[in-house]
Amino acid sequence: MGTMTMHSVTHSRWWMPAFSFVLGLLVLAAFWAGGDPVSGLWGLGVMTAVAALFLFGGRSETLAGLGGPGRDERWVAIDMRATAASGLVVITVLIAAFLWEVGHGRDGSPYGQLCALAGVVYITAVAIQRWRG
């Protein structure tokens, strides 16, 4: 039996479709537990459509790159920049939301905690990356 590495799993054409579908099932389970299975089914439907898009997306380089099998070193660089950009936007929104909440007499939850988490994770990641060289 062959050894499956994480790299071979995430570069498989089945990785993103399976991930999307499982995420849809988790959304369904969460809505169901919250007493709203109809919204959960809608969520599952959307995530199943996303999974199908990845699976049957044809020759699109973007879908192949996002999906896994088309990833080479250029895609890794693109993914890193895109992740950094999305993280920057999320952190900016979190800070703005925290300031808004505090400015309206509330304690800033949960935005303050999320800002703190982002800061700690960033500093930890920088320290680890610096240590690894």
Added chain:
Amino acid sequence: MHNDVRLLRDTAGLSQGQLATAMGVSRQTINSIETGRYTPSLPLAISLARYFDRSVEEIFHGDHDDA
């Protein structure tokens, strides 16, 4: 950073897809390298140089290099 990858590929009679397969990257990555939109990693630059039997500096030129 500019390079001679397209010239060398054309001289060798290869398509972008064929060179991409030989290098283990996508055709779009070869296209991006040739057009200067993507600077390859050192391992990929070395692989390209070895493939065309050149040195890295014979293929890739800094913006302030002579020649």
